[in-house]
Amino acid sequence: MAENNLLEMRQIEMTFPGVKALNKVDFTLRAGEIHSLLGENGAGKSTLIKCLTGVNKKDGGTITLEGKEIQPQSPQHAIELGISTVYQEVNLCPNLTVAENIFVGRQPMKHGQIDWKTINRRASELMSRFHLSIDVTRPLSYYSTAIQQMVSIARAVDIQAKILILDEPTSSLDDNEVQLLFDVMNELKKEGMGIIFITHFLDQVFAVSDRLTILRNGQLVGTHKIEDITKVQLVTEMIGKDIDTIFSLKRAEVADGEADMLVATHIGAPEKLEDMSLNVKKGELVGFAGLLGSGRTETAEMLFGATRITKGEIAIDGSKTEIKKPFDALVAGMAFCPEDRKRDGIIGDLSIRENIALAVQARKGFLKPISTKEQNELADKYIKALGIATPDAEKKIGELSGGNQQKVILARWMATNPKVLILDEPTRGIDVGAKAEIQRLMLEMCGEGVSVIFISSELDEIIRCSNRIIIMRDREKVGEVDGETCTQDQILSIIAEGSTAAGGEAS
Numbered sequence: 001m002a003e004n005n006l007l008e009m010r011q012i013e014m015t016f017p018g019v020k021a022l023n024k025v026d027f028t029l030r031a032g033e034i035h036s037l038l039g040e041n042g043a044g045k046s047t048l049i050k051c052l053t054g055v056n057k058k059d060g061g062t063i064t065l066e067g068k069e070i071q072p073q074s075p076q077h078a079i080e081l082g083i084s085t086v087y088q089e090v091n092l093c094p095n096l097t098v099a100e101n102i103f104v105g106r107q108p109m110k111h112g113q114i115d116w117k118t119i120n121r122r123a124s125e126l127m128s129r130f131h132l133s134i135d136v137t138r139p140l141s142y143y144s145t146a147i148q149q150m151v152s153i154a155r156a157v158d159i160q161a162k163i164l165i166l167d168e169p170t171s172s173l174d175d176n177e178v179q180l181l182f183d184v185m186n187e188l189k190k191e192g193m194g195i196i197f198i199t200h201f202l203d204q205v206f207a208v209s210d211r212l213t214i215l216r217n218g219q220l221v222g223t224h225k226i227e228d229i230t231k232v233q234l235v236t237e238m239i240g241k242d243i244d245t246i247f248s249l250k251r252a253e254v255a256d257g258e259a260d261m262l263v264a265t266h267i268g269a270p271e272k273l274e275d276m277s278l279n280v281k282k283g284e285l286v287g288f289a290g291l292l293g294s295g296r297t298e299t300a301e302m303l304f305g306a307t308r309i310t311k312g313e314i315a316i317d318g319s320k321t322e323i324k325k326p327f328d329a330l331v332a333g334m335a336f337c338p339e340d341r342k343r344d345g346i347i348g349d350l351s352i353r354e355n356i357a358l359a360v361q362a363r364k365g366f367l368k369p370i371s372t373k374e375q376n377e378l379a380d381k382y383i384k385a386l387g388i389a390t391p392d393a394e395k396k397i398g399e400l401s402g403g404n405q406q407k408v409i410l411a412r413w414m415a416t417n418p419k420v421l422i423l424d425e426p427t428r429g430i431d432v433g434a435k436a437e438i439q440r441l442m443l444e445m446c447g448e449g450v451s452v453i454f455i456s457s458e459l460d461e462i463i464r465c466s467n468r469i470i471i472m473r474d475r476e477k478v479g480e481v482d483g484e485t486c487t488q489d490q491i492l493s494i495i496a497e498g499s500t501a502a503g504g505e506a507s
Helices: 045-052 075-081 098-103 116-131 145-158 174-189 203-210 231-239 296-304 325-330 340-347 352-364 372-387 400-412 432-449 458-466 486-497
Strands: 005-016 019-030 035-039 058-063 068-069 083-087 165-169 194-198 212-215 219-225 259-270 273-281 285-289 310-318 319-321 334-337 420-423 451-455 468-473 478-482
Touching: 005 231, 005 259, 019 035, 019 058, 019 194, 019 212, 019 420, 035 045, 035 174, 035 203, 045 194, 045 432, 058 486, 068 145, 068 400, 075 083, 083 145, 098 145, 116 145, 145 451, 174 194, 174 203, 174 458, 194 468, 203 231, 212 231, 212 486, 219 231, 231 432, 259 296, 259 451, 273 296, 273 400, 273 451, 273 478, 285 432, 285 458, 296 325, 310 458, 325 334, 325 352, 352 486, 372 400, 420 432, 432 451, 432 458, 458 486, 468 486, 478 486
Parallel strands: 019 219, 035 194, 035 212, 083 165, 165 194, 285 451, 285 468, 334 420, 420 451
Antiparallel strands: 005 019, 005 058, 058 068, 212 219, 259 273, 259 310, 310 319, 468 478
């Protein structure tokens, strides 16, 4: 074993039916190192981690931990070997307390009974290590996603993990929470822990990593010290294409005097949205900018009937439309891709074909089932049009990468030929290449006359794609700017000041 290599994975191979997921991949992790594992969705990152943690049994290659070959048989076996994983979706028990989650399955005992005093004291000490003073006797569900992830990390530290795998841990965190996580990662690094960091946020890779490894199509592209590679080189290696080719997008053109396809007038609901008015022209892409909790998602859910409005009115294509539930919006020609695709979008045990056909079937009515032939025609059409990576339409959607799942959800709504398409964080948690494809599809739909509402936490893509940008803060619209001429600083200034003082049109 090379000096200081905590983990060595050599010539790892993994094959699924019709897909070579890993082809002789090498990966090394040093003690006291933060090592980012990067690649597009479907590049093989998750498969490599699953081989390391015993979820999948590799077909070939060797795994060596501290100089000894290991064969992880299950996630629990991996934990016993000193390999612990914190996922984007925290896999703890929300109904148990913080302390119980840290010590579940290995509770200290005293006189034949669980020693609650010791459990709570040790849990408090662990959280204090991460500069968090919280009540560890409260249920985990009481706390934010960021703190829940810290609890997962605290558990890994207490079981003396040698390797900590962080799989998309920052997707749902704000900037302050991300910095808190990075501080903890750096402390653990100083103590000699090896950390594998999986993320799609390239700025974060450069902020915290020592080295990075890039996979593409199941193969190793390269491993680099962070100081030896630029962001442009990184993206080029991940995608296999020049970055200018990837983001050569053309903003949708909206003719002067184009009619409004959607008009919302003073809509609102208690504790959801104060008072919101907006319009979207035919073929226009309107972006929504704002911090988490600013009201962007609440607006989208009201427009689609997922949250019922208690005041105001909505008109679609010139006709006043009463939307009490999502079915009303669907019939009126609206479509909605929700923020949490796993919770609200996909049905993981159904096939790609079945997931794509769902919205068309819902609008038609379940007493008039769509034939399997029609479903296959729909699925084949959109698998080809959107470049969904799958051997066939019968593959379960839950087995696809995040980017391909997002494409299937988009295909579901494209199949309804919508007049208005609402996309809530459609590019969150997917790789650079898939992100560019989603953006390109949005703009192509605008060119075909579809009106698009686009919500994103990434200001650069909001500015790159939008004709107009609505800026929200504290569940209110506080500004509106031209997508072609505005800057990130202008938008951030409006968010900070809570007004259009930075130069947007009056709301």
